[in-house]
Amino acid sequence: MKRIAIDMDEVVADAHGRFAEWYKRDYAIEFTPEQLSSNKIEDLFLKEHHHRIREYVFHDDFFKDLSVIPGSKEVIRDLHDKYEIFFTTAAMEFPNSLLPKLAWLGEHFPFISWTNIVFCGDKSIINADYLIDDNVRNFKGFVGQGVLFTASHNRNVEWDVRVNNWQEVRAMFL
Amino acid sequence: MKRIAIDMDEVVADAHGRFAEWYKRDYAIEFTPEQLSSNKIEDLFLKEHHHRIREYVFHDDFFKDLSVIPGSKEVIRDLHDKYEIFFTTAAMEFPNSLLPKLAWLGEHFPFISWTNIVFCGDKSIINADYLIDDNVRNFKGFVGQGVLFTASHNRNVEWDVRVNNWQEVRAMFL
Numbered sequence: 412m413k414r415i416a417i418d419m420d421e422v423v424a425d426a427h428g429r430f431a432e433w434y435k436r437d438y439a440i441e442f443t444p445e446q447l448s449s450n451k452i453e454d455l456f457l458k459e460h461h462h463r464i465r466e467y468v469f470h471d472d473f474f475k476d477l478s479v480i481p482g483s484k485e486v487i488r489d490l491h492d493k494y495e496i497f498f499t500t501a502a503m504e505f506p507n508s509l510l511p512k513l514a515w516l517g518e519h520f521p522f523i524s525w526t527n528i529v530f531c532g533d534k535s536i537i538n539a540d541y542l543i544d545d546n547v548r549n550f551k552g553f554v555g556q557g558v559l560f561t562a563s564h565n566r567n568v569e570w571d572v573r574v575n576n577w578q579e580v581r582a583m584f585l
Numbered sequence: 586m587k588r589i590a591i592d593m594d595e596v597v598a599d600a601h602g603r604f605a606e607w608y609k610r611d612y613a614i615e616f617t618p619e620q621l622s623s624n625k626i627e628d629l630f631l632k633e634h635h636h637r638i639r640e641y642v643f644h645d646d647f648f649k650d651l652s653v654i655p656g657s658k659e660v661i662r663d664l665h666d667k668y669e670i671f672f673t674t675a676a677m678e679f680p681n682s683l684l685p686k687l688a689w690l691g692e693h694f695p696f697i698s699w700t701n702i703v704f705c706g707d708k709s710i711i712n713a714d715y716l717i718d719d720n721v722r723n724f725k726g727f728v729g730q731g732v733l734f735t736a737s738h739n740r741n742v743e744w745d746v747r748v749n750n751w752q753e754v755r756a757m758f759l
Contacts, residue, residue, distance in 0.1 A: 506684060525677040532700030539710065
């Protein structure tokens, strides 16, 4: 059985949505879904707010109750029948994210066992056939095929294998 | 540069020592180092205590301030010059262990970056040349060479590559 490793933020969990939500809370500035999907999120924030926004991810609540990226639940449930699925997230940089991320996966992907969850830093440590991720830097040294999941910040990044949404993941693997 | 993955409990962190400490606290029964090193720890505990002891690992304090296995700091510091070192621990089973384990590594092995720490369940996900571990079940599906680190519970387990202590790790790798 081939093995697919799947990143969390911006692949199954909408962390950008949380940034936008808290930005609206703090500065009363709201972005449309179109703005969020077509701009790097940091380009949307005013420069004078960047310092505070960079601290968001260190708050205990940041990673709680993130929205699920549309289609990911259904497609991963189907992939799970034909592939070994691992969630692999570079969570070590934000220790406050560890427990919320684990709880979030248990809530939204209860069919993926705790044995198949990996919190790491450098994804070259992952032994899998495919890695679906929104950051090409995570493909450096990865032993399998990196599959770039489109997010606003990687639209102009060159990579040979790209999927724009979970329907395209389904089409590629099933 | 070859890569060595290193387990935590009973390899660098003395979790059995914590079991013995809490057992003494709760039942006023103390074990000698000789008893601890020559018996499976569960064989030392009275049967009527097993139920309570199995709950120890779910306590928030269990993984805090564990003793460091003798020699591990010095040898890993030296290995670190010639190998890529990753700590890889099956921590997902005990969510309460995640933050204490991360803090413990930062305290005792500050020269190992957070990028090289992995919390996982199934170690077949680890891409490394060697895995130093006290459980042969973690070598199942592991892509590299499993190196069994002797602990009281694996003395009678058959495995082709075994090290009895950190001096033997040094001799094998340096």
